[in-house]
Amino acid sequence: MKCVVRTMTHPFRQMAEQEFITFEELQVEGRKTPICLIRSVSSGEVLGEIKWWGAWRQFAFFPHHNTIWNPECMKSVMEKIAEMMLERVQTRKK
Numbered sequence: 001m002k003c004v005v006r007t008m009t010h011p012f013r014q015m016a017e018q019e020f021i022t023f024e025e026l027q028v029e030g031r032k033t034p035i036c037l038i039r040s041v042s043s044g045e046v047l048g049e050i051k052w053w054g055a056w057r058q059f060a061f062f063p064h065h066n067t068i069w070n071p072e073c074m075k076s077v078m079e080k081i082a083e084m085m086l087e088r089v090q091t092r093k094k
């Protein structure tokens with residue numbers, strides 16, 4: 001699946017196009033749930049995070065400032081959230 005993310009560095013400058021994103025799960029000491037960094041493959045820059053949002057009792061997406069997401073990338077993020085939720089449910093049953 002092709003995912004294009006555009007990062008705006010300044011409101012009056014042209015946006016740089018980044019193709020493809022990757023997900024990097026981190027197990028942080030003291031946290032019950034992982035944090036997933038969303039990175040641009042081409043630049044390595046962190047574009048956002050998926051982490052547990054206690055008020056909603058589910059994982060949520062936190063895009064970083066000045067990032068623009070297309071539907072394909074959002075679909076990838078939604079699929080990753082669903083995967084993380086399933087993993088959490090399976091882990092809690094053990």
